[in-house]
Amino acid sequence: MSFKHTVVPFGTHRGARLCLKSAPQPSVVRAREPVRPTAGKVVGFLPSVKNKRQVAWESQLEKKACLLFEFSPVVASYREQPITISFPSGGCIRKYTPDFELQLNTGQRIYVEVKPASKLADDELKAKFRDIDAFWRQHGCYFIVITDAELNQPVRQSNLSFLRPYLSHQCSDDVIGQARLWLSSHQTVTLDELTNFIGSLSGAYALLAQGHITFDLDRPIDLDSLLTIQPEGSTNETCLFAYRTSPDFERCAFHDQPNIRGR
Known part of the structure; x- marks a missing residue:
C-alpha cells in the first residue's frame, strides 16, 4: 500500500542531533503509567507490529493517532509517555510529558501532543506549547500538535483498523515480486482480480497493509477497490497524519491531498 501524500519539510533547527537519551526499544519505561482505571475515561492498548509490543493510549484521539503512526512509512518506531521534561515558561520551571515520541527513518525525533482543536483557542496553552517547542528546538528535536480536526477521518481510520491485523501476515518475496x-x-x-491472481484474499490484504500495493485509502476498501503500484522506496518519507506547529499551531500545508496509502 502506498500513498502520494507528502509533508512539507520541517524547518531547520539548531543542533541537529538529539541530546536526550531514550530507553531502548522494544523495552520501554514510560515517564508515567498511562493506562489506569479512571472513571469515565476510555483507555486501552494497540497491538503494534512496528514496535513489537502493546502501545498504550489514553483517549480515542490517541488511539487514532497510533494507527496513523503504525502505517506511516516515515515513522520507524513510536512510544507513548516517553519522557518528562522541565522547561522554562512564564518565569518559572514547569514539567511536561508529551503523549508520544516518534523516531523517524531520517533519525529525527518528534514529540507529539494529541489535543482537541478547541483547546488551542486558549492563548495561555498556546504560549506554553511555544515554550515547549523552544525547549525541543534547543535539543535538535521537533514538537507538533495533532488534533481531532486532523484525526477524525472515519473512512481512513476504518480501512487502517481493518488492515492492521495483516501487517504481521507473512508475504514471500516471490509473491510480492510477482x-x-x-x-x-x-x-x-x-x-x-489480485486475489484471484495470488489465490488468497488474506494475502492480498497483506500486500495492501504492508505497502507493496497501493489503493485509495479514503474510499471504503472492498473487492472492487482499484489497485496500483508505486516505485520501491518512493514513499519512504511519507506520513499519514497532518499536524500543527509553533508559533500559531495552525495546520501545516501539504504538497498533495492525502489520498493514497502505502510505504
Missing part, C-alpha cells in the same frame, strides 16, 4: 510485476502490466486491477 504481484507487483503483474500489476505493472495492467492499466487497472481490482482487489478481487
Whole structure:
C-alpha cells in the first residue's frame, strides 16, 4: 500500500542531533503509567507490529493517532509517555510529558501532543506549547500538535483498523515480486482480480497493509477497490497524519491531498 501524500519539510533547527537519551526499544519505561482505571475515561492498548509490543493510549484521539503512526512509512518506531521534561515558561520551571515520541527513518525525533482543536483557542496553552517547542528546538528535536480536526477521518481510520491485523501476515518475496510485476502490466486491477491472481484474499490484504500495493485509502476498501503500484522506496518519507506547529499551531500545508496509502 502506498500513498502520494507528502509533508512539507520541517524547518531547520539548531543542533541537529538529539541530546536526550531514550530507553531502548522494544523495552520501554514510560515517564508515567498511562493506562489506569479512571472513571469515565476510555483507555486501552494497540497491538503494534512496528514496535513489537502493546502501545498504550489514553483517549480515542490517541488511539487514532497510533494507527496513523503504525502505517506511516516515515515513522520507524513510536512510544507513548516517553519522557518528562522541565522547561522554562512564564518565569518559572514547569514539567511536561508529551503523549508520544516518534523516531523517524531520517533519525529525527518528534514529540507529539494529541489535543482537541478547541483547546488551542486558549492563548495561555498556546504560549506554553511555544515554550515547549523552544525547549525541543534547543535539543535538535521537533514538537507538533495533532488534533481531532486532523484525526477524525472515519473512512481512513476504518480501512487502517481493518488492515492492521495483516501487517504481521507473512508475504514471500516471490509473491510480492510477482504481484507487483503483474500489476505493472495492467492499466487497472481490482482487489478481487489480485486475489484471484495470488489465490488468497488474506494475502492480498497483506500486500495492501504492508505497502507493496497501493489503493485509495479514503474510499471504503472492498473487492472492487482499484489497485496500483508505486516505485520501491518512493514513499519512504511519507506520513499519514497532518499536524500543527509553533508559533500559531495552525495546520501545516501539504504538497498533495492525502489520498493514497502505502510505504
